[in-house]
Amino acid sequence: MAVEVKELLEAGVHFGHLTRKWDPNMAPYVYMERNGIHIINLYKTAAKIEEAGEALAKIAASGRKILFVATKKQAKDIVAEKAGNINMPFITERWPGGMLTNFITIRKAIKKMATIDRMKKDGTFLTLSKKERLQVNRLRAKLEKNLGSITDMTRLPAALFVVDIKREHIAIKEAQKLNIPIFAMVDTNSDPRQVDYVIPANDDASKSIDKILTHVTEAVTNGLNARKVEKADKDAAKADEKAVAEQAKAASEEEE
Template sequence: MEESNISTYSSGFALNLDELEKAGLQYGHKLNRVHPKAKYFTIRQNNSDIAFINLEETRKSLVSALNAIKEKVQNQHTILFVGTQASARNKIQEIAEKYNYPFIANKWLGGILTNFKTLSSRITSLKEMENQKASGAWEQFTKKERQLLEKKLEQLEKKFAGIRQLNKLPDMLFVIDPQLHQVAIKEARQMHLPIVAVLDTDDDPNLVDFPIIANDSTRSAIDYILNKVDEVIQEGQKSVSLGKAEGVESSNTSQESTILLNDEVEKMKTPSK
């Protein structure tokens, strides 16, 4: 295989054009739906009415996005993952839960980012209800009252399941298909959060900081990209762990040196016989 067909990002993993094509990242939407600002990465093939994506642009954008994600991971920042469509929600939830990141896989609730104080109070209510139920405090209520409480608890759990551990604004937003999640993009821009987004030929790439130019609807394409994200998060967390281990070792060495130095000072203070 030609060397130009392979590109690597900072973690050392290769991005192969043949793999991108096999996963179907090159398929866009119909030509009449191409966004004016997406034309630089679209390709017309023969008499097809489908806009194809230039995979060189895909690879370039994916490298940039993966490096940005890795940097956030290494700095131990929080990434909020968003993907509510059927082709993305399971994989989004899988990766987020694997690395203990918050996620939205069902429905974006307006104000998650721009009205975070209210969101936090709702999450607090959810946790309080769970504690009350577990402690047996609900036993004092009638059967009908307990059923109403159960229903309210289920609703809160469904709404906030993926973001219940979110105790501050995230440091980055990762979105599959900005067209589908326009409110999330708008809120992130309003709060000046960096945005990584998998976007297609019908999207404006200028609305996000790190566009991943690719098919944003097919499961195989989404899975391929999220697998690369999985790899880079794993690499980032490994480097954090290594850094902590080296820090502990350095601290222990420093303590040993201080003890030895203190011993030498004490010997100098003690007059020789």
């Protein structure tokens, strides 16, 4: 789906930060200055959304995961809902230090959650004292809050999608260290050179965040659908091959 500049305008995607707070590296994406605020060039935003969308669709079609990161108040619920809808992992609470660079430790914490869940299923949990059960429940709740959305992430993500790279600078640094591609909404107060796929946009207003995430997750959905079609075609081809082989076998047996 083509990105319309008008819809971006209506969502307030064009509003940047105060001119005195800008990062000069965002100059190529700034259209003008109005009342002390930088206005983002929405034609460039639309082009960048489409460019990012194509790359994200390819990643999704390959079967790999994209980790969505947004811990700011205006973005967390939007990201949790939209990433959840496409079955992609997301971090909307505090970024767990070493989430990427020390992924083995993070996986251990996730396994701990699974162990507690097993204890509750097999009855082991009930054999603990009241105090121990309380401690285990607290630990489970804490792990769920911080890691609940990444429990199915068995390996490092193929890409990160970030809302507000200034706020999520630790996540950005970890991804850079591991050469994981970074897609991000980048406002006029941030350095776009830290990101592989820049989407110049207002990263503070919920309407703007919602609009960008809608396009991004739609692109991911297209990639996932393409993967399903490809898998269905392969399964059909295998079934045809099997049927032909069985017919050939039956024919040869009749000849004998």
